[in-house]
Amino acid sequence: QKEVEQNSGPLSVPEGAIASLNCTYSDRGSQSFFWYRQYSGKSPELIMFIYSNGDKEDGRFTAQLNKASQYVSLLIRDSQPSDSATYLCAVRGTGGFKTIFGAGTRLFVKA
């Protein structure tokens, strides 16, 4: 079992729709959860992070965390073609030191 799992996609949504990206993790003691966006050939850039169960909103982005289910998600509202990228879920495990990345989900937003 991989430590951080994501559906590789591609996930295709029309412009203006909500894109939903999911991630599960294996370390039940994980404390910090991050979403990064990576454009092709570029390094990842931080979108948002979440530490507590529930929802956290930042502009068009909402991160959702359910520690009991070991599940974290990212919702992108009013998706734009510029949101087309690979989205990486990252988890910092027990001990709070290493950050482990999922393989990423490729998102295509069709104009």
Add this chain to the structure above:
Amino acid sequence: GAVVSQHPSRVICKSGTSVKIECRSLDFQATTMFWYRQFPKQSLMLMATSNEGSKATYEQGVEKDKFLINHASLTLSTLTVTSAHPEDSSFYICSAREGALYNSPLHFGNGTRLTVT
């Protein structure tokens, strides 16, 4: 926000030569920096953790004698790929945490694309 600068952005070298990659935290001090490698269409894989003033910690399967890491100051870590071979061709990305808290996010450099011919 925290800025991490990485150089060079792209390097092409011949097999058998060594390549040094620099990673700097520009507006914060980083006692710890992390080196990742990413092959095409794959995820980021942590190679090693660079600790200021002490030896780096390497992940399982990463050869410490091949990937030399030096973290001589609070703002600079270097990765040297020694005797590079074509299979070392990859995208190398450094990162650092701005704060020491367990929940401080990683900030990434722009990456170095290494091509070994």
